[in-house]
Amino acid sequence: MQTGVDAQTIYAVATAAGRAAISVVRLSGPAVDDVLLQLTGGVPQPRVASIRTLAGPDGVIDQALVLRFEAPHSFTGENVAEFHIHGGRAIQGALIRALASMPGLRPAEAGEFTRRALLNGKLDLTQAEAIADLIDSETDRQRLQALGQFGGGLARVVAGWRDALIEASALIEASLDFSDEHDVGDVMPPAARASVASVARAIAAELDRRGAERLRDGFTVVIAGPPNAGKSTLLNWWSGREAAIVTPIPGTTRDLIEVDLELDGLPVRLIDTAGLHAARDFVEQVGMRRARDRAKGADLVIWLDPDSGVIDEELASVPILRVRSKIDSEPERSDDFGALAISVVAGIGLDALHAAVVHRLSEELERGGVVTRARHRVALQTAKDHLERAEQSLDHAGPIEFLAEDLRLALRSLDGLIGRVTSEDILDKVFSNFCIGK
Numbered sequence: 023m024q025t026g027v028d029a030q031t032i033y034a035v036a037t038a039a040g041r042a043a044i045s046v047v048r049l050s051g052p053a054v055d056d057v058l059l060q061l062t063g064g065v066p067q068p069r070v071a072s073i074r075t076l077a078g079p080d081g082v083i084d085q086a087l088v089l090r091f092e093a094p095h096s097f098t099g100e101n102v103a104e105f106h107i108h109g110g111r112a113i114q115g116a117l118i119r120a121l122a123s124m125p126g127l128r129p130a131e132a133g134e135f136t137r138r139a140l141l142n143g144k145l146d147l148t149q150a151e152a153i154a155d156l157i158d159s160e161t162d163r164q165r166l167q168a169l170g171q172f173g174g175g176l177a178r179v180v181a182g183w184r185d186a187l188i189e190a191s192a193l194i195e196a197s198l199d200f201s202d203e204h205d206v207g208d209v210m211p212p213a214a215r216a217s218v219a220s221v222a223r224a225i226a227a228e229l230d231r232r233g234a235e236r237l238r239d240g241f242t243v244v245i246a247g248p249p250n251a252g253k254s255t256l257l258n259w260w261s262g263r264e265a266a267i268v269t270p271i272p273g274t275t276r277d278l279i280e281v282d283l284e285l286d287g288l289p290v291r292l293i294d295t296a297g298l299h300a301a302r303d304f305v306e307q308v309g310m311r312r313a314r315d316r317a318k319g320a321d322l323v324i325w326l327d328p329d330s331g332v333i334d335e336e337l338a339s340v341p342i343l344r345v346r347s348k349i350d351s352e353p354e355r356s357d358d359f360g361a362l363a364i365s366v367v368a369g370i371g372l373d374a375l376h377a378a379v380v381h382r383l384s385e386e387l388e389r390g391g392v393v394t395r396a397r398h399r400v401a402l403q404t405a406k407d408h409l410e411r412a413e414q415s416l417d418h419a420g421p422i423e424f425l426a427e428d429l430r431l432a433l434r435s436l437d438g439l440i441g442r443v444t445s446e447d448i449l450d451k452v453f454s455n456f457c458i459g460k
């Protein structure tokens with residue numbers, strides 16, 4: 023199947039640029055066997071590594087290991103060849119020049135091999151995204167998560183929901199055929215009703231699990247507290263550099279100061295904020311607004327406070343870790359308001375704080391989930407909204423047409439999620455972040 027794919031054969035260097043032991047150039051498309059014939063004087067057996075001397079119009083290029091895959095048994099689903107050449111600029115250049123001179127060939131665009139694989143049904147959109155995540159993964163946890171997604175983690179879950187909804191739709195259609203009534207309440211088979219409700223609940227539960235998304239995009243941890251609590255000092259300690267200005271003057275920090283850290287394999291964006299109090303200064307008030315807004319959306323707020331431990335009332339419902347600061351200056355304090363106690367200056371309690379933050383974030387991670395991107399979240403939210411409207415039609419015996427339409431739109435959103443129906447725009451967006459040659 024070549025739908026939506028142009029008939030040109032694409033080529034690219036698939037390995038990183040520059041000098042290396044080997045470099046891989048790959049091709050995909052109908053002209054692959056012609057290219058092999060021209061460059062090696064023959065067409066090697068599929069899936070057998072063959073040593074060949076490559077020669078172009080300008081003479082010998084290199085000795086290479088050649089791999090050939092026959093459509094549809096290849097990554098892209100098309101004819102594919104890989105040339106494992108010696109990794110030098112001149113060698114890569116000579117091979118690319120030879121390929122460019124052949125008819126029907128053009129350089130691949132970013133992500134085009136994977137895009138062809140998608141269009142040929144070799145993988146779905148969530149698996150294509152997982153390839154990009156796998157390449158981008160920086161920690162072992164991220165790598166394993168991307169592998170899970172590439173193995174079809176989200177796709178399998180979505181497939182189960184699709185099947186249930188398709189079956190429910192079929193039951194509804196069937197019962198309509200046997201009924202003169204056109205009110206949902208009269209015709210809706212209980213099994214269909216139960217399916218819609220259970221898929222809606224399952225999607226809602228999935229939307230509630232943010233661990234996978236956080237592991238990919240990072241957790242947000244905000245340091246908040248009264249002025250002069252030592253917030254900026256703590257940020258600097260954690261990031262190992264003077265990222266924020268520290269002075270004895272309350273109200274020093276006004277903007278948000280963000281640093282990206284890795285805490286025990288967890289990607290974390292740590293944010294220092296303006297001290298929260300009843301400020302009269304207008305600039306400080308703007309800073310405090312930013313601090314509160316950022317804290318409200320955070321995965322965790324470290325509430326740093328040397329004395330009272332009274333938390334800002336706007337932050338009542340965010341996940342909070344209370345930490346008493348500067349304990350070197352008032353060490354014998356007894357009412358510790360149930361908080362961790364630290365001193366950055368004296369180096370007390372910092373390992374415990376680090377461990378407590380990792381522990382809190384890991385709890386979220388353990389709840390896991392299969393949603394790794396905002397695109398998935400939006401699609402699932404849309405599906406859930408339609409299913410909930412379908413349930414309302416059921417409860418209020420609304421017109422059957424509305425019910426059917428909501429089920430159809432819910433299915434469409436799930437189809438979009440796995441790329442079964444999709445637009446060029448969405449594909450362009452997904453593949454724009456890929457490297458050339460992938």
Ligand SMILES: Nc1nc2c(ncn2[C@@H]2O[C@H](COP(=O)(O)OP(=O)(O)OP(=O)(O)O)[C@@H](O)[C@H]2O)c(=O)[nH]1
Nearest residue numbers: 249250251252253254255270273274275297366367
């Ligand atoms: N004794 C002691 N002093 C500290 C400690 N941490 C910070 N300080 C001092 O407390 C003062 C305020 O520290 P900052 O880090 O600027 O506090 P902040 O909470 O960021 O202050 P604002 O940004 O003004 O709200 C500075 O003089 C720091 O050197 C600590 O653990 N012990």
Ligand SMILES: [K+]
Nearest residue numbers: 269271272274
């Ligand atoms: K300060």
Ligand SMILES: [Mg+2]
Nearest residue numbers: 253254274275
């Ligand atoms: Mg500060």
